[in-house]
Amino acid sequence: MSQNDPERGREPVPRARSGAFGRRHPRTGTEPMTAQSPLGLRLLLSGVFLPLFAGAAAFFAVWAAQAVPGENPARGPLVIAAAVCAVLALLAAADVAVVVRRLRRERGAVPSGR
Template structure:
């Protein structure tokens, strides 16, 4: 579905999907590794350690949520790249 031009954007402007895919893949690796590392640290931390196991677990969950967001972004980017490939002459 083509959108009508509403401004001064170039006619041939394209989103840098390949760069966005690379950044999302890198973010996925970083956030999965951070989530695993923080979860392991939370598991081995004692009740009187600083930061507490609860804080480490919360950070692990936040990293996990960001990893899921990166996966969703990768799925959407892949779909858009496939659609762009089908419509190319």
């Protein structure tokens, strides 16, 4: 990170304000004031499914590339399966990035760039 990084030296942000803009609406539910999102579980699940979906996308793409006309399953459904798995892998990667950013922001940890 550079010396002019705006995140450097900031105080940890409480989870109640850890969204992009903090709490958007007043609390209306009966959940406790200290309720927290299970960021650790989200990180674990995204970390497990990211390589799983990426591997499945590669597997279906290779299978579709080697498909011979008249073979069952046909090439079309294999390409669709590869595309769906690729989209799910991208969503898992985005979730990992969001969760890591929120955890760093809450803990006030700034990774060193040296």
